[in-house]
Amino acid sequence: MQRHFRPKLRLTGIQWALVAALLLEVILFSIESPAFLTWVNLMEILRFSVELGLLAVALTPILITGGIDLSVGSTVGLVAVTFGMAWQHLHLPLLGALALALLVGCLCGAVNALLIAYLDLPALIITLGTYSLYRGIAEGITRASVSVTGYPSGFLLLGQGYFWSIPIQVFVFLFLLVFYAVLLHRSKIGRALYAIGFNAEGARYAGLPVRRYLALIYLLSGAVSGVAAIVYVSHLGLAKSDLGTGFELQAITAIVIGGTSVFGGRGNLFGSVLGLLFLCVLQNGLHLLAAPSEATGVLTGMLLIAVVATDLLNDKRPALSERWMRWKKPLLVAAGAVVVVLAVVLVGLERSSRSEAGAASGPRRPVIAVMPKAKGDPYFISARAGAEQAAKELGVDLIWDGPTSLDASMQNELVESWITRGVDAIVVAVENKGSISTVLRKARQHHIAVLTWDADAEPDARDYFLNQATPEAIANTLADEGARLLNGKGQFAIVTGALSAENQNQWIAFIKARVAERYPQMKLATVLPSDDDRDKAFSQTQNIMKVYPDVKLVIAISAPAVPGAAEAVQQSGGRVDVIGLSLPTICRPYIHSGVVQTIVLWNTRDLGYLTVYAGWLTSQKKIAPNATTVSAGRLGSLEIKGSEIILGRPMIINKGNIDRLDF
Amino acid sequence: MNPRIREAGLLLTIVALMLLLAWRTTGFFSAANLTDLFLANMPVMMIAVGMMMVILTGEIDISVGSIFAISSVVMGKCASTGVPIWLSGLIACAVGVLLGALNGRLIAYVRIPSIVATLATMVALRDGLRWYTQGSWIQGLPAGFQWFGMSQSGFTGLCVVAVVLITGLTALGLRNLRMGRAIVATGSNRMAACAAGIDARRVVFGVFAVTGGLAGLSAVLNSVRFNQIPSNSGLGLELKVIAAVAVGGAAITGGSATMTGTVLGVILLSCIGSALTFLGINAYWEKAIQGGIILIAVAADTLKLQRRDHAKTLPA
Incomplete structure (x- = not known):
């Protein structure tokens, strides 16, 4: 057990197996797709893994102490919009906006640190709360609809440019990776973090400043998420409140695949980087093979279970000699990983055989x-x-x-x-x-x-x-139809998709403009989100009918929202008209029953x-x-x-x- | 450590919110609105019962949203191909139990940490379902599908009975049955439970299977409220449920949670969204307010009670 206490930079057994699996993955993909093993493609993989990689690096020490931080993805969103808004709406100079944004990132980390380290609250629940809080603030200050673009090209270089044909953000990543590697594997603090992960109480009795170290890593996690957000904004050329959604789980997946235990005390940074590369290569390779996006999720899930299960399999045999363990472990993990990679290849082969079936000979099909x-x-x-x-x-x-x-x-x-x-x-x-x-x-x-x-x-x-059809034409048609049904006067409400959905926000703006211009007696009572969920559109419409009894028309502008709104009206027996933008198949029953008057669409x-x-x-x-x-x-x-x-x-x-x- | 204080605090918060709603709005307490509110949050309530037991054993389940979606689609597929509706419902519940049992198997016997195992099944099941359905909705459901062919109020009554039975019996069972005590014992100290002759692995396996089953049952009851079934339902459901249970005072480290607290947590969080609309507060702030409530509820707990054993409550 003493070996575990020494936070070494050496690869463990599982990680050697992961290296093997990664190589295997690379070999198989390069056989299947000639474009895979090119400098340009490999650099693209790196470019796309930087944001996630930064989060994975910041989360690794947290997992090693047995904690978790689910708020990193939301922090990315909040920092990104702070940066964008500060630059464009407060007219701060770019560097000033950058400093303010990073400060917000630190603040996000500080809130987590305070609550978790100093108030002894469980990290899972606290960061679940801040996960919702930070994203909510990002949506609130932008009203979910602002997306800031048009950055100067100098700034965009950070996320899109090259230095010696290596993407520039890779250097940012390497810098922070080295910083974290030193912190975790070459410093007093890193050693203490492992001790905390093994037994926090014991660490405290050993005289370690448990709270201060815990606070430090949560604070750093916020700061690094901030850096990831800036890189991400520069990479996409866009700041929006929904950036980074789901990043936290992807980062944790990469870390766990890399052999870090969520129970704390075990793991290292190399593993996280390996896990990250494995996932990013998998995703890139599957795209090159034109396997459907869903395959990535299914395979990642299987891989996660395979790796952790094979890792645990060993622990059941404590009687075996350590020497045997050291060699058996990688074999078992490799076996698990190989199964998954084989599945990848099967998908790939199945896809390519299907597409080649039609053109076995003759010229290449476009x-x-x-x-x-x-x-x-x-x-x-x-x-x-x-x-x-x-x-x-x-x-x-x-x-x-x-x-x-x-x-x-x-x-x-x-x-x-x-x-x-x-x-x-x-x-x-x-x-x-x-x-x-x-x-x-x-x-x-x-x-x-x-x-x-x-x-x-x-x-x-x-x-x-x-x-x-232009957004304007759609909005005008909807507004005109609405006005026809309301005879040009009265209140109406809009049920939209997600609050941050670009299209829907454009339509809403044009509907407002059209109504203001042509139908001054019509009034928009409220706009409520349905998150593209039929059931949520249903509840929202029920609320609209109760809270705004004067609303006589609901315009639902997301495909699942129209049947949701219509069902709500139908079940209440109310006299509210529903129109919107949706598909005939899912609206047919409501159009026949007369609840939905009109849907606007083109032939999809x-x-x-x-x-x-x-x-x-x-x-x-x-x-x-x-x-x-x-x-x-x-x-x-x-x-x-x-x-x-x-x-x-x-x-x-x-x-x-x-x-x-x-x- | 006294859960009663937490529950009283929650109750006070809910009462304050209710008073605010009674003062500033009309119609929130109408029978129609309360019925709608109940039906919309029935899945959260039902799954929260299972989640509370999972958290009692010191584990967590983030795959319930995916199980919910799969059970909905199974229910729809069966019913639309002519299987009798009651049988379709049973099959969908069975699928829920099976998927929950898969989680339980991985966690209790393969000993994968629950957050990792259910993260894996959450992602794999969700993407698998997307792959299979390609996003298309299930239509062409038989005439007697909606509300099981009952009247709307009859169906609502059935749901009320189901929820009351599930919460009531679970509360009684946790207190009085050997099984229930085994769950609490496993969560408060697993080694001690094992030493006392409890098969902790079977307990953990069981609570995950039950949670899967409850996700399936709530999916069945939720899908029959409509006449077509979307294939991508239940996104983010797991977070709503976990937040409600946590606000209800369950200790994430296991061994301590009450049914009263959980029910109050569900009530508070489900009222918030609707209350914002009634109070005319902009929907943009909904997530922030929900997050704030979770933090305050959890933080208030420790501020009130000076805990002595700090180290024990460190993230573990």
């Missing part, structure tokens, strides 16, 4: 990569059906992948991996134009056709925008069809530079305005036409 904003959204699911139809018709390979929930950073990461993979066209439904444009420009430099759909990027970052299946068709046309250079129309397969001739391909006006769907629509 690959069109289409990205929705969020894969699980019913709206994008129905677009996918159209995209698959077009791919079949044209004989091209379709990669359909995107974040599982709204996530601007994940979109960038996917585009990067598609560039590396070498697709022919990239068609993206943009979550945030500020953050994705840089990487889209890079794709164009690689001679990939770049199109946007659903929402646009910067015009110079793409070849064409597939314009299904046609839009999906157009993504692939236009992507293919552009990649084959089949659209003349000054063309005013384009022939898009079964959609016939579509108008081109500037660099926008117009799908048509938004449709007004009601009782009369809903049964003719099958999407």
